[in-house]
Each structure stands twice: as C-alpha cells, then as structure tokens.
Amino acid sequence: MNEEIEKLIFRAIDGAISPSEFNRLQDVLEVNEDARVFYSRMLSLDQSVSEIAESLGDEVVGRSEVRRNSLTGIETEPAPSLRRRLLTYASIAAIAVVLTTLAFFFTRTLSEPEIVRLREAEAAPLKSEMSGVAEVVQRIDCVLENEKWSTADSTFESGQSIILLEGVVVVEFRKGARVTLEGPANLEFLSDNSGFLQSGKLTAVVPDSAIGFEILTPSSRLIDHGTEFGVSVDSNGDTETHVFKGEVELVTSHPQTSDLNPDSQRLTDAMGVRVKREGETPAELFDANPSQFIRTSIADSRQLENRNEVTELVDREHLLMWFEAGQGVQTDSRGRVISWENLAQRSSNRKDQSLESSAWQVNAGRRPKWSESGLGGLPAIRFGGFESKEFLATTPLSLKADATALVVCQFEPLEEIGYGHLLVLGGQTKFVLERRDKSEAGSFTLSWQNKNVPPFQMEALENVKPVSSHKPQICAVRYSVEQDVFELSVNGEVVASGDPIGSLAVTASQVIGCGHRRNRFFFKGQISEIVMYDTALDQEKLNEVTESLMQKYKIQAQ
Amino acid sequence: MTFVGASTLDKNNSQEDRYRRFVGLLARNDQAIRRFIRSLLPSSQGVDDVVQETALECWRKFSDFESGDLAFPEQAQGSDEFIRWACVIARFKVMSCQRDWARDRLVFREHILEQLAEDAFEEIENRELERLAVEQCLSQLVVDSRRLLLSVYRPGDSVKRIARENGEKSRRLYSKMNLLRKQLLSCVERRLAEEP
Known part of the structure; x- marks a missing residue:
C-alpha cells in the first residue's frame, strides 16, 4: 500500500480528513480491496485501543496522580476520564430512550416503520461512442x-x-x-x-x-x-x-x-x-x-509447458478450473509466480470466454515461489505462510450451484497451531478448503459458510485422522444440494460428510493460498494442481480422477 | 369498579419479561453494536444518533427476533445472534441517516458502505479475540510507545498537545504514532492468525 493511501486512512481515523481527501479516500476504498481491509482493520484497532484506554482510565500513565509525559517528562494534572464517561452516558442514553418509549409500546400497538428502504436506482451511465485512440x-x-x-x-x-x-x-x-x-x-x-x-x-x-x-x-x-x-x-x-x-x-x-x-x-x-x-x-x-515484466497474453506467458505429465481428466466439458504447476506459469526474475494459467478452456474446448483466466499476483512481494521439483518430483508452487503472506487470486470465475474440487498439496510443518486456506471459493457465501494444523500432522477442513446476511449458516467437515506434513496429499470435495452430497476425501478415501446447505453459484475472484480478504489464513506448503468442476461428479468419476492424480504424484493410498 | 383481567396481567408480565430480556441483550451488546455502527461512518459524529435509532428499531422488531420468523428463521436467541440481528438493522439505519446527512457531513457512498458492512459483519465474531490480542500486543510495546498510543485517547489529550508539550513537531509525532499503529496491527494480525 502506498504512503499516500496510508496517510489518508490515518487522517480519516483521526477525524482530521478534509472533504477532498475524503473523496480521494473513497475512490481508493472503492477499487482497492487491500486499502479497504487496511482501513477496516485500522479502525477496528483504533476502537479496541480506545476501549482499552478507557477501561484503564488513569492507569494509562501509571498509578501516579501526576501524569508525566513520556517524551519530555513534563508533569500535568490528571484529567478526569471524561470521554469514557461520555461514552457510557451515551450508551445509557440510548437504552434510556428505549426505556421511556416502552410505556408507549406497552399501551398501544404501533405500525412498524419500514426498515428497508429501496435504494434509488442508479442512473445508467451514458455510454460514449468508442471514439478514443x-x-x-x-x-x-x-x-x-x-x-x-x-x-x-x-x-x-x-x-x-x-x-x-x-x-x-x-x-x-x-x-x-x-x-x-x-x-x-x-x-x-x-x-x-x-x-x-x-x-x-x-x-x-x-x-x-x-x-x-x-x-x-x-x-x-x-x-x-x-x-x-x-x-x-x-x-x-x-x-x-x-x-x-x-x-x-x-x-x-x-x-x-x-x-x-x-x-x-x-x-x-x-x-x-x-x-x-x-x-x-x-x-x-x-x-x-x-521475467522483469508482467505479460498478460496467455499465449505468450506459457513459459513452462509441454511437459509429459498431463492428468487424465474426465468430464472436461464441466471443467471450471484446472491449474497445473507444470504448465502456464509465468514467473518473475526471482522465480516467483506472477500468473498461473487456468487450463480449463484449452482443455475442454469450451468457448466460454470467462474461462480464459489466470490466477494472479501483481504485488511482487506477495508472490509464491515456483519449484521445478516439488511434489512427486513434479513442479509445485510453494506458499510461505503468514510470514510471507503469499497468495494468488483468479480473474473472476462463475461458479454454479454444485462443485467438485481436487487439490494436490503438501503441508509444511508449523511451529504453532495454524490455519491456512488452500482454496476459497465464492463471494457472499464461501466454500473454504483449509489446512488446520499442529506441527507435523494436520487435517483438512471444508466448510460452507454464510456469515454476511441472515440466516447465518455454516457447515464444516474435518478429517479425524491427521495427514502427514511430509507427503503429498490429494484432498477432494464433492458438493451438491440437489444430490444431497457434501463429502471430503483424502487420497481417495471419504473421511467426512455432512449436509449441503445452499448454492455455491457466484461470479467472483477465487483465492488460492489465503483467506478471501487476503490478510490472514495464509497457507504454508505446496500446491501442485487444482482441478475444479462446476458439477458434482459421481463417485466413480471422482475416483478415476483421484487415481490419475495419485499415479502422477506417486501418492500411496493410506 | 373495573377489574384488570387475568389475561391482561399475563400479557403485561410477559411484556415486562420481554422488555427485561431485550434491555439485557442490548446492554450486554451495546459496545459491539456501537463498534459496528462506527465502522460504517466516516467519523464518530452521529454514532450516538444511529445507536439510539437502532436500539428503538430493535425493540420494535424484537418479537421477530424472539420468534425467529421473517428474515431470521434459523436464529437461535443468544447474544451473538442478537448482535448480528441488531447489526443488520444498524446497517439500514446508517444508510438511512447518511441520506439525511449527505448535505452537510461527510458520508460514504452507498456501495462503499455495503463493502464496509460486509467486512464488519465478518469481524463481529472476532471482536473479543481482537481485543485480547490488542491487549497482549500493547503489553509488548515499550513503555513510552504504549503511553504515546494510549494517551491520545485520554480526555483533553491529543497528538498536537503532546507535541507541544514535548517541543516536537506534530507531524513527526503523527508519523511515529502511525508507525506504532502499524506495528500494533501487524502484531494483532499475527496473534489472530495463530488463533485456532
């Protein structure tokens, strides 16, 4: 994030922002998710610090009755904790208003005012003729x-x-x-x-x-x-x-x-x-x-391709995502991944333009590292966990209601308990495949969650038997409300199942390697391949794809 | 002479129970709701107004929350659910108030407001963890830095005043303050990321 944006955010939080600066800040928040997340986190932090300061009262500067300024040593009389009291009064006042209104409610029934007001339809922007250069x-x-x-x-x-x-x-x-x-x-x-x-x-x-x-x-x-x-x-x-x-x-x-x-x-x-x-x-x-430049032309960015190890995939017409670390990876001069081509369209011969996509990391400091000899001796992309905050985000893809996804990955041991999201699908509702881990062993967790709008729901599956951090694994999920399937498999074995809740359909950027807000749950480990279908494959077909991946990455059934 | 019928008494008792329950929930969760509202407004100006409006609307709609009907069929009636429910109402109250304030105050554009609300909803359940993490991280700061960070929240204090007292330039102290904030945020995020 650049210094200007940070300054604007701090000025806003301090209540010192001018109207023109505020306009500028809104422009940034509108298009820059990192800036918006930083703003929200900073504001939240500010409120926490404020609450703590209020709860400490005069202890903020020690038990002394006289306040000594930390920088000059100038002593001042302690001021009463006015703001804290004002806040408390404000809270009480709000409740008091409710209290005084209750008598009114006890004696008569009011018609409920409309809470939801329809938003004014935004005027459609005038489209100028395409006359520019x-x-x-x-x-x-x-x-x-x-x-x-x-x-x-x-x-x-x-x-x-x-x-x-x-x-x-x-x-x-x-x-x-x-x-x-x-x-x-x-x-x-x-x-x-x-x-x-x-x-x-x-x-x-x-x-x-x-x-x-x-x-x-x-x-x-x-x-x-x-x-x-x-x-x-x-x-x-x-x-x-x-x-x-x-x-x-x-x-x-x-x-x-x-x-x-x-x-x-x-x-x-x-x-x-x-x-x-x-x-x-x-x-x-x-x-x-x-490699000093970012190149967006898919045809020109296939720097690592034509490898022999191609996965035998079934039902290619339903492929929505297929990322394979041996193909379509564009790296920078440090061997970090700039983009990872979605092979789904090329492979399926579908004419759907939206499948012409890639997973990107335009920020050089947050690119995962490409490794030629990763899992099973084949290429992989290594994500460094919280320390390096690396991830990739796809250009928007349209998910349908159902899905099947397979991820070939390997955890890296963590020093402490940690979470890392391998794959986050969705927008308002989220489908999260995460690594939940303690040191040498870990587990996959799969959840469907809707925490944003009522009714708030979440269904999570987790494998009981931990998986090793030293071997590649294939984690697969099948999800369909219509077929009543919500299953998590590891290396071909169904390890957990639950009840599907709602549709996955959304058009959004999907995130690989961290949470959807891109500021936490950074995955530590390697990912070699991600295959995703926009339908729930039947068990037989899923087994076929799993088997193919297991052979390719030399993974033994557990 | 007229007598108050048993059914009327029952009704009043039940109404009183509801009232106690509501006030209890509101008092317990007032800070979380206030925090949510603040996150949708450009400054703390107007927060109290929206809190009041929200509290009133919550009472008006409280039977919906209790019965779990309308838009909230799956809701249990616990404290967390109350916060989420109240925050949905608060979001609409903020939107409504912002329209009224647009002429003479800074207000967020509606679609930014919605994005901020979405972010804030996600953070609702983390508020306690975050507060704990902030406390822990604050305790790791050296004394002078902690004092500087906290003292701006003391009544009558400000970065300007501290700068004046210390013979420093405000701008320099602001920079120091902002650097500390970033360090604190980084520490808090690290702790939260380590939380199970």
Missing part, C-alpha cells in the same frame, strides 16, 4: 487514478493519460497494439498508434496492423517493426528496452545534447538496451530479460 480491455487487481473522480471511462483520447497506481491494466490501441501496463506507471496516449511512457513498465504486443507503433520515453523513442517488447522508465527518466520477439528501432534523443542528431539503432530478438536520460553516456547493451 485506446481503451482498457483488462484490469487485474488495479487502481487507476483516472477513476478517482468517478468519471471512469475505459476509452482514452489523444493527449489523455492513464495513471496506474497499483496492479496491471491491458490497453488496446485503435490500430491493434496491445500494451500491458504495470503499476505504478504513467502513460500518455499520443495517437491511435503511439504513446509516451512517463514512468513505469509496459510490454507491447504489436500485430501486423500496427507495425510502426511507437513508444516514447523521456530518453528514447521506440519504433516497432512487428514484435513484442518491454520498456521500463525509472524515476530518473532512464529507459530500458527489452526485445522479446521481432525487431524494434531505438532512437535516442537528449534534448540538451544531441537532439539535432539523434542516434538510431535496430534491436532484435533477445536484445536489451539501457539509455540514460541525462548526459552523453552511450546506450548500454545487455540480454533482454522477459
């Missing part, structure tokens, strides 16, 4: 400065800028160039085939229709000749260009020195160049490093 076509966990005054429009005219505070957006220029912008970044749209990157990072995929696409920076001008490339501009205005594929022409121009005689050079496949904004330092060549 570029438009946002995908957003991944992002905060856009452009939307802070609620005049959000996904199209941009020449001369307008997109200021990305956090996350990733994909922008398509009218002529077809597709740019992935990684926050924080500032990109100005110059025309339908050119832009000025003031700061930040982008990658561009340029089709034939857009050859000649240009990106200008404070120190360079890049002219595409049919390619894919990445550009980064640091806070000094220095520019790095990495060519992933094809050819780019680089023109360097330093206004103070050589503007009249700009240098031009051709960069080809796998070449990189660094150009300083100031001075006459010559451009420095190096090998291009694609």
Whole structure:
C-alpha cells in the first residue's frame, strides 16, 4: 500500500480528513480491496485501543496522580476520564430512550416503520461512442487514478493519460497494439498508434496492423517493426528496452545534447538496451530479460509447458478450473509466480470466454515461489505462510450451484497451531478448503459458510485422522444440494460428510493460498494442481480422477 | 369498579419479561453494536444518533427476533445472534441517516458502505479475540510507545498537545504514532492468525 493511501486512512481515523481527501479516500476504498481491509482493520484497532484506554482510565500513565509525559517528562494534572464517561452516558442514553418509549409500546400497538428502504436506482451511465485512440480491455487487481473522480471511462483520447497506481491494466490501441501496463506507471496516449511512457513498465504486443507503433520515453523513442517488447522508465527518466520477439528501432534523443542528431539503432530478438536520460553516456547493451515484466497474453506467458505429465481428466466439458504447476506459469526474475494459467478452456474446448483466466499476483512481494521439483518430483508452487503472506487470486470465475474440487498439496510443518486456506471459493457465501494444523500432522477442513446476511449458516467437515506434513496429499470435495452430497476425501478415501446447505453459484475472484480478504489464513506448503468442476461428479468419476492424480504424484493410498 | 383481567396481567408480565430480556441483550451488546455502527461512518459524529435509532428499531422488531420468523428463521436467541440481528438493522439505519446527512457531513457512498458492512459483519465474531490480542500486543510495546498510543485517547489529550508539550513537531509525532499503529496491527494480525 502506498504512503499516500496510508496517510489518508490515518487522517480519516483521526477525524482530521478534509472533504477532498475524503473523496480521494473513497475512490481508493472503492477499487482497492487491500486499502479497504487496511482501513477496516485500522479502525477496528483504533476502537479496541480506545476501549482499552478507557477501561484503564488513569492507569494509562501509571498509578501516579501526576501524569508525566513520556517524551519530555513534563508533569500535568490528571484529567478526569471524561470521554469514557461520555461514552457510557451515551450508551445509557440510548437504552434510556428505549426505556421511556416502552410505556408507549406497552399501551398501544404501533405500525412498524419500514426498515428497508429501496435504494434509488442508479442512473445508467451514458455510454460514449468508442471514439478514443485506446481503451482498457483488462484490469487485474488495479487502481487507476483516472477513476478517482468517478468519471471512469475505459476509452482514452489523444493527449489523455492513464495513471496506474497499483496492479496491471491491458490497453488496446485503435490500430491493434496491445500494451500491458504495470503499476505504478504513467502513460500518455499520443495517437491511435503511439504513446509516451512517463514512468513505469509496459510490454507491447504489436500485430501486423500496427507495425510502426511507437513508444516514447523521456530518453528514447521506440519504433516497432512487428514484435513484442518491454520498456521500463525509472524515476530518473532512464529507459530500458527489452526485445522479446521481432525487431524494434531505438532512437535516442537528449534534448540538451544531441537532439539535432539523434542516434538510431535496430534491436532484435533477445536484445536489451539501457539509455540514460541525462548526459552523453552511450546506450548500454545487455540480454533482454522477459521475467522483469508482467505479460498478460496467455499465449505468450506459457513459459513452462509441454511437459509429459498431463492428468487424465474426465468430464472436461464441466471443467471450471484446472491449474497445473507444470504448465502456464509465468514467473518473475526471482522465480516467483506472477500468473498461473487456468487450463480449463484449452482443455475442454469450451468457448466460454470467462474461462480464459489466470490466477494472479501483481504485488511482487506477495508472490509464491515456483519449484521445478516439488511434489512427486513434479513442479509445485510453494506458499510461505503468514510470514510471507503469499497468495494468488483468479480473474473472476462463475461458479454454479454444485462443485467438485481436487487439490494436490503438501503441508509444511508449523511451529504453532495454524490455519491456512488452500482454496476459497465464492463471494457472499464461501466454500473454504483449509489446512488446520499442529506441527507435523494436520487435517483438512471444508466448510460452507454464510456469515454476511441472515440466516447465518455454516457447515464444516474435518478429517479425524491427521495427514502427514511430509507427503503429498490429494484432498477432494464433492458438493451438491440437489444430490444431497457434501463429502471430503483424502487420497481417495471419504473421511467426512455432512449436509449441503445452499448454492455455491457466484461470479467472483477465487483465492488460492489465503483467506478471501487476503490478510490472514495464509497457507504454508505446496500446491501442485487444482482441478475444479462446476458439477458434482459421481463417485466413480471422482475416483478415476483421484487415481490419475495419485499415479502422477506417486501418492500411496493410506 | 373495573377489574384488570387475568389475561391482561399475563400479557403485561410477559411484556415486562420481554422488555427485561431485550434491555439485557442490548446492554450486554451495546459496545459491539456501537463498534459496528462506527465502522460504517466516516467519523464518530452521529454514532450516538444511529445507536439510539437502532436500539428503538430493535425493540420494535424484537418479537421477530424472539420468534425467529421473517428474515431470521434459523436464529437461535443468544447474544451473538442478537448482535448480528441488531447489526443488520444498524446497517439500514446508517444508510438511512447518511441520506439525511449527505448535505452537510461527510458520508460514504452507498456501495462503499455495503463493502464496509460486509467486512464488519465478518469481524463481529472476532471482536473479543481482537481485543485480547490488542491487549497482549500493547503489553509488548515499550513503555513510552504504549503511553504515546494510549494517551491520545485520554480526555483533553491529543497528538498536537503532546507535541507541544514535548517541543516536537506534530507531524513527526503523527508519523511515529502511525508507525506504532502499524506495528500494533501487524502484531494483532499475527496473534489472530495463530488463533485456532
């Protein structure tokens, strides 16, 4: 979270926020879940501290009647605990109002006022003609400065800028160039085939229709000749260009020195160049490093694929999620997972566009680590638990009422009792597969919960026999209200069952590796594969998939 | 002469029992409801008004809560259920009050309010654990830091005043205060994450 947002939140909590700052804060809270969670947690903490201070009264500064300030040692007379008393009075006053009103209720029956008022329907926003030079076509966990005054429009005219505070957006220029912008970044749209990157990072995929696409920076001008490339501009205005594929022409121009005689050079496949904004330092060549950039094109992000170990899956037309750590994983230069492609659409041949999804982590500090030799000698993704707060979140997926899910994972021993969510599905209602663990052994817990709106319900299943932290496990769940199935299996054996409560249907981002609010229940261990169907498979089919996974990961039945 | 009939007496007794039960529940849970309401308002201004309105509405609807009908068929009648039930009512009261206040006070946009309410609902059951964790974490802070954090909640105190007393710049003390808050939050979250 950036410093500005933190300051706004603290000012709000302290009651010192101005109306314009408050508007800004609302803009942030609206789109940035991390900020909203931080705000709620800080406010809650503030209230707890306030309650504790009130309950301590004068003990806050010790038993002495004289208060010595901790920083200067200046002594002051203790003030009465006025605020505490006022709060108590306010509470009593509220009850007193009820009390005095009771007599009224005892003697006559009142018609109940309407509690729920219908919300005013929001006026449908006017859709402007798509006349801009570029438009946002995908957003991944992002905060856009452009939307802070609620005049959000996904199209941009020449001369307008997109200021990305956090996350990733994909922008398509009218002529077809597709740019992935990684926050924080500032990109100005110059025309339908050119832009000025003031700061930040982008990658561009340029089709034939857009050859000649240009990106200008404070120190360079890049002219595409049919390619894919990445550009980064640091806070000094220095520019790095990495060519992933094809050819780019680089023109360097330093206004103070050589503007009249700009240098031009051709960069080809796998070449990189660094150009300083100031001075006459010559451009420095190096090998291009694609892992320094986030790339959103699924076709281009399959860096680890074509492995032989492919799971034999049944009922592929019902696949909703299929994440396999050996395929479709995009890693950064530290081997951390930027994105994990959902293979469901490719595998099922379904034309459902919403299945063209991935699980993402745009925040470099919270990416889980990819391991080539994880479970059963096959790749896995390792989540570091509470210490590192790593997780992945999918682009929104539509769940149906029923589901079958299988997760191939292995716990890591914990020093203390801990919880870690492997998979959290849902929105208002949640379907949570968690690891409940004590040191060397642990258990899976599966719960269906609705804690937000009445009636509040929860049904949880847990395996009695603990599972080892030293071996891979396959945890499977089947859920269907219609078929009255709610079962938890470990390595092919049904270990717990219960009563299904309600539908799972929702369209939401699903979370892998922590709780849905992304601030707790961080999983510590490895996950190699997640398979999820939007239907409850029958037992025979589930056994078939389980068997296939057990063979693949060399897991013995317990 | 007229006599009060037995049925009327029974009715009044039953009404009195309900009243006692209601006031008991309200008094026990007042702080949790107040806390929920505060989490939906941009400042503490107006919290008391909404608490009062909510308390009244809860009484009006109390028979629904007791009988467990209408929107709450599965509700038991315990304290936790009362808080959740009251908070549902409080949420609508906040929305209603905010519409009235929109002209002259800072108010949250409705969809942000809903998101905050959803977050706050989830935290209802954690309030005691969190309070305990805060106490434990506060006790781990060095004395000076704990004093600074707590003293702003003392009547008549403020960061500005402490800064003046100490000859420090308020801005610097605010930064220190906010850093302490973040440390405290991190400690509390760690403890909560370790809770079974």
